[in-house]
Amino acid sequence: MGALDRYQYLLLMAGCLLVTLPLEFVFRARVWRQPRRLLVALVPTVMLFAAWDIAAIAREHWTFNARYVTGWRLPGNLPIEELVFFIVIPICGLLTLEAVRRILERAR
């Protein structure tokens, strides 16, 4: 591990994307294939949660273990990993929702 330690948070997010990607094809979730609709869902969500994150980091409600993050920070002292989290996790959620919908439709 060692050298990869600082990418641990990013790798965890990459894992989330990889694990949920089959939902798009196997269950025809059609999330990645509606990029504009996906943007409408993501942009306000990312902005709100990034703002919350920036405030919480400034007040030290939570901090990040320097060992497991890249150290790349965006304006507002926001770790790049957090931005990735706010994009990846909602996508995983949307894929799950749409996959469940397809399954329930078929089960009818």
Place this chain on the structure above:
Amino acid sequence: MWQYTAAAVVAVIGVVVLELRVLRTGLLKTRAYWVAMAICYGFMIAVNGWLTKLTAPIVLYDGDATTGWRFPWDIPLEDYLYGFALLTLAMLLWDAAAPKRRAAEVPGTDATVSSPPRETARGARS
């Protein structure tokens, strides 16, 4: 104290109010939503458990900002509210931006094999 706790509760209320007063997608009344959330929480416990485990934490919480209740492993109670707000907000906006009518999704759109209206309504909502 409990600033994260308070913020997380406000976030949940905010998202629910946004749905009830503004977006009115009906998402929270569908079975698909609650099934999806249950699945998401299962995966969240795995991912969040990894992020917050105190033996090698990626994210560390200020003890004063939370209640200190952690379950299972070292996941702060507040993270469940946070996760609810994050996922539900994205899902609500996703549904609010849905195309008016997706032909492929509505059974019986082919006029020659029309299904009962009740089925169509369920298809559009579930």
